[in-house]
Amino acid sequence: MSSTVTYTVAGMSCGHCEKSVTAEVSxxxxxxxxxxxxxxxxxxxxSxxxxxxxxxxxxxxxxxYELVGRTA
Incomplete structure (x- = not known):
């Protein structure tokens, strides 16, 4: 069973931030x-x-960065 979840992350402000989070979560x-x-x-x-x-x-x-919540 596949799953898709959206989380709220504090502290991201640019493309570099996105790449860092993407790399770690991947x-x-x-x-x-x-x-x-x-x-x-x-x-x-x-996933x-x-x-x-x-x-x-x-x-x-x-x-x-800080994961501050789960939105979906």
């Missing part, structure tokens, strides 16, 4: 697509199986 096992949007302050993650929010939070933290 490293999570099972993730098939990542779309970070600095203007909206979101990252949308698609082959339901996501573990804590894994996403850890990846966003590793990129230097």
């Amino acid at each position: 490293g999570i096992a099972g993730v098939t697509e990542v779309a970070a949007d600095a203007k909206a302050g979101t990252v949308t993650v698609s 082959a199986a339901p996501l573990d929010d804590e894994q996403v939070r850890a990846a966003v933290d590793e990129a230097g």
Whole structure:
């Protein structure tokens, strides 16, 4: 069962921010697509199986930003 979830991320302000978050979140096992949007302050993650929010939070933290919520 595939899953797509959008998270709110604080601190992203540019394309470099988007690339950093995308790179880290893409490293999570099972993730098939990542779309970070600095203007909206979101990252949308698609995966082959339901996501573990804590894994996403850890990846966003590793990129230097803060996951502040789950929007969908």
